[in-house]
Amino acid sequence: MLTPLPTGFLHRGPLPPAWQPALASATPVQLAGLLGGRGGAGATWPLSLLAFAAAARGLAFPRGCPRGSPRPPCQSSQLHPLLRRHVKPKKQHEIQRLGKLLRRLSRATGCERVVDVGAGQGHLSRFLAFGLGLWVTAVESDGRLVGLAERFDQELLRELGKTRGPAHGGPCPLTPRAPQHLAGRLDPAAPWGEFLLPPDPPGAGPAARNPLGGPGGSEDGGRVLVTGLHACGDLGPALLCHFARSPAVAAVALVGCCYMKLSTAPGYPLSASVAALPGHQLSYRAREAACHALEEYEGRLRGGGAHLRAHCYRAALESLIRAADPAKRHLGLQPGRKAHGLSFPQYAQLGLPLAGLDPAGIPLDSGAVGAMLEQQHKVVAFCTLGQLLAPAVETLILLDRLLYLREQGFHCALLPLFNPRFSPRNLVLVAARTPLATVLAGLDKDREDEDLGEAESPQEEQSFHNPQ
Incomplete structure (x- = not known):
């Protein structure tokens, strides 16, 4: 009944x-x-x-x-027009800010190679490679998205081929350096150099075994940065585990998503500190609520x-x-x-x-x-x-990840990098094997420049959570 x-x-x-x-x-x-x-x-x-x-x-x-304004951000003049193709303004806002954070991590660690896990259609990877000149390996479990990303890369390369010299039209020229795309799923238990399982759907192709391939496609044993923009469910914790046990990974910048898909191992809790707390368990309903968009919902109520x-x-x-x-x-x-x-x-x-x-x-x-x-x-x-409770639940999940890294002696920080009105999952967890002070010090200037380039995008105040 x-x-x-x-x-x-x-x-x-x-x-x-x-x-x-x-x-x-x-x-x-x-x-x-x-x-x-x-x-x-x-x-x-x-x-x-x-x-x-x-x-x-x-x-x-x-x-x-x-x-x-409560309106979404406009097309960003801070992003090259060729990099805005196929990319919604919200995603432009995200890849621009995360990309500049990764560039600062690259300079601080001496790493020019980035592994973008869960790369989707490759929008962040293209900005990092073509726009910022980094060597990028894009890993995606859906073979169809890998094919789409490679098609977008080829479109951009053809446009670059029509110009003489570096392509202008934005705040900086582009370099003809496409990302390397790999189809495969992350294996949390495998060694870093062999972390790929066969991609989805079945038959989409074999998994590449070397996500650390160098600029020429050869394995050179160099260190890398790892990033995941809105890494779904257990993907985020798995990336942190790979960082913790893989000296080849110099730093990680992670934005989580889809907390309701977290498992109890290795998803939540990761840290010994949270695991020791009585009643630390989170129900599906609580984890699902943590994915909601508080600022957007408040605006909807007012409207x-x-x-x-x-x-x-x-x-x-x-x-x-x-x-x-x-x-x-x-x-x-x-x-x-x-x-x-x-x-x-x-x-x-x-x-x-x-x-x-x-x-x-x-x-x-x-x-x-x-x-x-x-x-x-x-x-x-x-x-x-x-x-009302959603941000507190998300805080517990992210604090668990931050404590996990702190327990092992890494330098880490949690910062609201995106505008929460447009990107509800806006808290970025950054961790490195070296101090992060120089990385974080310049982010305010980057943000000011970006806000000037987003004509109708509201500015925001941000604070860092840096328990070093």
């Missing part, structure tokens, strides 16, 4: 009774004020709820302070409108799936990016097949479904509480 949301949502759920009336009657704008720590117009929040919100913010690493409907749709769809098959959980369904523009039956007809269920056998316009859809404001309030 289908159980509607009201029986287990705010009124009979685990929330303190004193919170429930205030949350149930709060407007989206008031919830946005609670989320952002700026009160709420006309809202009277229980002191215990305000203390909970303040504690959640106080326990989280600062994420940078987005300012200015109100139909976009908030998607949360209630997803909650109702989950109830339908559980009622049909209680074994189906944490499916990660994405029925569409414009769900708010659909009716719920249309949304469910897209989502149920993704869960292996036939929409024809499930009533989509019953009274129970209607009762759930009427609780949209309660779903939004509940989601707001999850967003």
Whole structure:
């Protein structure tokens, strides 16, 4: 039997009774004020709820302070036009900032070779190679993306071949130095020089065995920098483990993602410090919440409108799936990016097949479904509480990684490199075998230059978390 949301949502759920009336009657704008720590117009929040919100913010690493327009960044004039092809403005913002951090790591460590793991379509790798003149090996598990990355490289090389001398048109000329692309999956247990398993999908080609190939394709035994931009799930911890036990890796710069996919080994916890804490375990729900975009959600609350409907749709769809098959959980369904523009039956007809269920056998316009859809404001309030906790959970995951590196004597820092309004996973973990002071000292100047080049991109304040 289908159980509607009201029986287990705010009124009979685990929330303190004193919170429930205030949350149930709060407007989206008031919830946005609670989320952002700026009160709420006309809202009277229980002191215990305000203390909970303040504690959640106080326990989280600062994420940078987005300012200015809420619009995404524009095409960046700081990035060469040929490197902006096929790259969305958000990704331009990310590869430019991470690329300059890696260039500073290169200068500080004397390493000119970078291994970009989980390289996708190769946007970061192209910027590092063509734009910054580094020798880059791009590793990607999806053979189709490897082929696409190589095609984009060839397009760029053809454009460079049409010009005489270095290609201009941006803040600096490009060099005709394409990345080397390898198809393969990372093996956390293998030695660094043999860390690749066969790529996905099966048959996409054999895994290359030498991610340390030199400029001429030969193995020269030199040291490298390793990076992963939004390394999903266990990929991030695996890269840190390779860094810790591989003298060939001089430094690593890692941006995590998809924490709900973390396993208990080697994903979380990594450090002995966190593993020794009672109750350190994180549920799937907590890890999934840590992937949310707090700044974007606050803006959505302030804007109100139909976009908030998607949360209630997803909650109702989950109830339908559980009622049909209680074994189906944490499916990660994405029925569409414009769900708010659909009716719920249309949304469910897209989502149920993704869960292996036939929409024809499930009533989509019953009274129970209607009762759930009427609780949209309660779903939004509940989601707001999850967003309050999300940065604290992400902090615990990243602090565990930072402590793991500290326990082994490495120099490390955690810094909010990207604007969190556009890039919710904006905290970059940097670790090296040598001090990082010279690397971090110049990042403020880099940021100022980049902000000037992003005409409508808001500037941000940033702070470093550097427990050296």
